[in-house]
Amino acid sequence: MWILTLWLLFLLISKACGKKASDTGSCQPHPSCNECIRSHPSCAWCKQLDFVQADESDVARCASRLELERRGCLPSEVVDPRGKRHILEDRPLSESPRHESITQLAPQKIALQLRLGEEQNFTVRFRRAEGYPVDLYYLMDLSHSMKDDLENIKRLGNDLLAALRNITPSGKIGFGCFVDKTLLPYVSTSPAKWHHPCPIPNEPCQSPFSYRHVLALTDNASEFESRVSQQLVSGNLDPAEGGFDAIMQVAACKEQIGWRDVTRLLVFTSDGTFHLAGDGKLGGVYMPNDGHCHLDENGLYTKSYLYDYPSVGHLAEVLSQSNIQPIFAVTRPRILVYEELSKLIPKSVVGELKEDSSNVVQLIIDAYHSLSSNVNLKHSDLPPGISIAYDSHCGNSEVFGHGQSGECSGVQINQLVQFTVRIKATTCLSSTQDLQLRVLGVGEELQVQLSTVCKCQCGDVQPYASHCSSGQGNLTCGVCSCQEGQRGRLCECKEEELDDPEARCHDGNSTGPVCGGKGRCVCGKCQCNAHASGPLCKCDNTSCERHNGQLCAGNGQCRCGICECQSNYTGSACECSLDTSECVQDGAICSGHGHCVCNRCQCEAGWLGSYCSHCAECRTACEQHRDCAECKAFGTGPLSGNCSISCNQTMRAFSAPAVDEKWCKMTAEDGNLLIYLVEKDETGSITLTVSSQEGTTDQKLRLVLGLVLGPVAFAVLFVVLCCVVTEIYNRREVKRFEEECRRAKGKEVNNPLFRQATTTVVNPKYRKD
Incomplete structure (x- = not known):
């Protein structure tokens, strides 16, 4: 217990110290403004012309804003760009049932400017509106076992459309059907079976097909019943069907199906399982499904012999991109299979279909309400270096996401839910990138325009600036970019005039490092790194005394090992404040019985306390x-x-x-x-x-220790006693069992029923002659 406690304490202290160390050293010096602001969100750049000393390099311009201002950089001269958020379009949410005026998602367009490593956030609002338009496409398995279901569906056109109109004044229905790939071993290709694949002779039956689009989305119930009534069942050889091929075409063929930019429902009915990616190899089909539309003028899928069945992942991706919500209406024996499939496809639901599909209308209504009450906010593919996270605010409770999506369940009509979206960039984007956010199953989307702040806009660009040795360089962000042939921080020397430019940057030993390894030699002078100074960079500006872990207590600047304190601080580590506010009580300093030293009372003999107000002699x-x-x-x-x-x-x-x-x-x-x-x-x-x-x-x-170790010791003692009692009991039972076995054992010769086992071996091929 002691070892574990000490180890946990050590980990906590190490983590705290490590965090503190990383926080204080997060901004490292960089030679240019662009590199500086890209390195860490706490870094800023001072463009003030006289900010850098003669023996310093321009890397000293890069530090935190607080550090730069403490070192004398004017606030107006600090370049510290931050991320920005600008809402470009934000139409108000509406509760109107009319399609033209319904707005469920807001805002609609946002521009985000991201500083690397700095998080930007915005709020997305969603209100589930009443009467939002719905497109419903009925995709039916027409294998022979679905014969009774087809007869019922032929009479349900009006009921389906009436059910939709109870939900929305703008509803449309369409129809398609599927069997399987028209290849062995999925269907029989013999001429007789091809023309009549059904098992009952003279039964109305059509040749097998993979997928056929029968009716585009329409609000005409009579046309639905008329087109569906013309359909006949077909047949295949195995229990699995080609439903995945059909779903892929329904999602890919948007124009042929007639999908509108509204809630899209796909009702998939079947009494069988499904073929997966890889099953096509049994029929010689090995090319992966391309996810494109391949319907001819009659609505038939023409590439089933060429492309394999789609994988579950591919199907889920296409359905999500197409904003289609599947409703799997399957018979009881297939419920478990399709429930596992539904877990892999976002915004899908499974319902039990009666053997004759008589409950399909109610099943669709229940599934629609279940899907609509679950609000799932997701994003499109992220650009490289961009991360995203969500906080979901679903009424009285909050659910915090971790970068996948924002989710709220049980959302009622006209209920408002909100999502806080947090976005961060770790690499610079070459240009503005578009990101889409949308609620699955809803046609609206939020457009996010992403850009990154990776270049300094200092506003001081001067070609041939006088600051750069009277026009020998261009000035940008307080730094001179020298003309060809010029050298130096201020372009003050010409390259050809320097016989031995590094001769003056050595300390008597020409073999040693230039500027003591703490700077670089420019025009015969050392330009020191951020933590060094002096003619040869010998001064270490990090060797000053520390107080509370901070160099010069954070109240001064280290110069050659000596703290140069701010005006209101003193002491070797600038730890002593000249302020007296902490010594004053009731208008008196140290109650008149002491002196204020470093903003603390130093009491006279006989007096104690923070304000020297307690009589020690008493x-x-x-x-x-x-x-x-x-x-x-x-x-x-x-x-x-x-x-x-x-x-x-x-x-x-x-x-x-x-x-x-x-x-x-x-x-x-x-x-x-x-x-x-x-x-x-x-x-x-x-x-x-x-x-x-x-x-x-x-x-x-x-x-x-008594509270912790007492119960632990009692528990250990209890376990030991239980083990001892169990061992004694087991030994007694074993001894008694062995004794009973010894008494019950008898000799075989005394058993009149005992017969010795015999073995007879006969070779049927053996012939004596």
Whole structure:
């Protein structure tokens, strides 16, 4: 338990320290503004002309905005582009049942400008409207086992259209049918079976086919019944059907089917299973399905002999792109198979079809309400380097997504749901990219125009700028780009005039690295890296004293190992604030009994407390020095973090003192037992001896250990006792069993029914002659 606790504590501390270290060092110096802003979202660039010192390089211009302003860069000179969001079109959501005015998804168009590594978010609203138009395509299995179903479907045209009109004033229905690939071993190709594949002679029957589109989407129920009544069943050889080929053509042939940009439903009815990708090889068909439309003028699928059945993944992708929601209406024996298939196809549902399809109308209505109440917001393919995540706000509860989609279930008509979409870029986009967001099953979509901020717009471009040695270079973002033949940070020298440009950049040893390896030599002078300075870059600007883990306490700038503090700070690490606000109570500084040092009260003799407001002489010696002892022992109490200033006693720590009545025993602020000794010599100096061993006895820790280890020890003891009792019981049972076996064993010769086993071997081929 102790090892596990310490290990978990170590991991938490390591994670916290690692996070802090990564946060403080997230922005690294870069030589150009473009590289700087691409490196990290916290990086900014200072274009101020006089910002960089003579011995510094332009990499010093790249840092966080706070660091740049602290080092003297004017806020107006800091280049720190951020991502932007601009809504281009946002029509209000409507509850009107008229198709022309229905808007369920808002906004409709957004432009996003992304800074690398910086997340942008926006809110998408969706309200399920009443009376939204519906297109329903009925795709039926016409193998011979569906004969009774076909007879019922021939009479259901008016019922289907009437059911749709109860849902929406604008509904259309269409019809198609399928059997299987017209090849062996799926159908019989013998002439007799080809012309009459049904098992009953003289029964009306048509030749097998893969898929036939019969009727485009229409609102004419009579035409539906008329066209469907002309259909005849057919037949095939195996129980699996070619339904996947038919579904692919229904999704791909948008013009022939007549799909509108509305809710699209595909009712798939069958009493059999389905062929998958790869099954086509049995008939010599090995080319993968291309996902394109291949219908002739009669509506027949003409490439079933050429392309294999589509895979489930391919079918799911095409249905999703076409915004088609399948309703699998299948008989009871096939329910489990199609339920597994439905898990792989978004926005699909399975319903049980009676043997004669008599319940198909009610099944469609129930399936439609189930599909419509589930709102699923998805996106199209993401450009490289773009990631997306969703937060779904579904009424009173919230469901947080993880980059796949936004989902809300059980959404009622006119109920508003919202999705927070979060987008981040990690690489620069070469041009503006389009991203589409849409609710599956709804014709509307949100267009998102994505672009990235990867170039600085400094607004200071000057060709032949006077700042660059009177026109020897072009100025961009405070940096000079020199003309040909010119060198230097300000283009101040000519290349041909430099006999030995690196001679002045060595420290007496020409074999050593230029500028001590901490910079580069330009025009005979060292331009130091971000953390170095001086003529030869010898000064380390990261070696200054730290306070609370920060260089110069974050209140100054490190120069050659010495902290140059800001105007209101002092100290070797700029840790001491010249402010006195923390020393003032009731208008008095340190209650008139001390001095304010580093914005903390340093009390006079005889006074204690954060504001020197407690009389030390009015208390016992133990009470007078309790706060200092607690601060020394545990770093807690009123003087926490201020021991060295407020406590002027001589401090000592003993690991195992002989504690007697002279020692003070007090309870610390957090419940720890505090043991210390106060000694005063003849000069009046006080020595405070704090027991580091006894003082670290934490009563709360004992209580926690008792609560944790007590039940654990009891559980272990209980398990051991159970094992011992079980072992004793098992040994007794085995001994009793062996004794009974010994008593029951008899000799075979005493058994009158016992006969010795015999074996007779006969060779039927053996002939004595």
